[in-house]
């Protein structure tokens with residue numbers, strides 16, 4: 001069976017084709033830039049009207065196999081999408097919660113040296129609009145609010161990483177992330193697909209950033225599909241349009 005979708009607007013690239021219906025799928029979806037549009041700050045993202053309903057419909061059709069796979073901590077996904085995904089993988093796969101209210105499986109990783117955080121705080125204070133977002137096992141240097149901070153923040157991060165092994169620098173959207181090496185969204189996809197309700201289904205992973213490439217590769221390797229914004233969907237909105245079409249396919 002091939003599930004097809006109409007071309008969104010005359011002249012635009014057609015939506016990607018998925019050859020199986022939601023009943024055979026496991027949906028593994030990135031959050032920022034995919035389910036929600038990029039916003040000026042991490043706190044100010046807006047969950048678009050109708051998204052929650054679309055996801056709940058898909059969750060039902062997928063037998064519960066709906067996960068959000070994000071760089072954010074799990075609690076932030078709970079805040080923006082309460083009661084929606086069955087599973088949440090946070091911090092790029094470092095933390096995985098398979099069911100609402102279930103235990104969080106965490107990969108044991110080294111702690112970020114306090115000196116790096118102190119220095120990061122001091123550095124961003126020189127660039128109004130820039131900020132430090134702390135995670136349990138890493139942190140993000142955001143410069144969307146002051147692009148002049150991009151180079152100095154990168155230079156500082158590169159210097160820190162020479163001092164201690166076990167961390168890597170991830171280029172993100174208007175941000176530099178210092179994150180633990182060796183765990184990524186691909187790891188989260190593989191871990192989720194090992195158990196119900198995801199096991200035995202064809203994964204559909206969709207993301208928009210460098211970190212999502214690991215998820216795309218893992219989904220494709222597991223006999224599923226992986227899509228990227230803007231390569232496969234020009235915008236997050238066009239992906240969400242596809243998602244609501246997919247929720248209605250018979």
Ligand SMILES: O=P(O)(O)OC[C@H]1O[C@H](O[C@H]2O[C@H](CO)[C@@H](O)[C@H](O)[C@H]2O)[C@H](O)[C@@H](O)[C@@H]1O
Pocket residue numbers: 030031032033034037038039040041042043045069070071072073133140142144172173174175209211
């Ligand atoms: O894996 P994701 O769910 O896509 O999360 C990636 C990072 O997203 C957030 O930062 C990005 O989105 C913000 C809100 O749109 C934006 O202001 C910022 O410039 C982006 O870099 C989040 O703050 C990070 O923790 C996530 O790792």
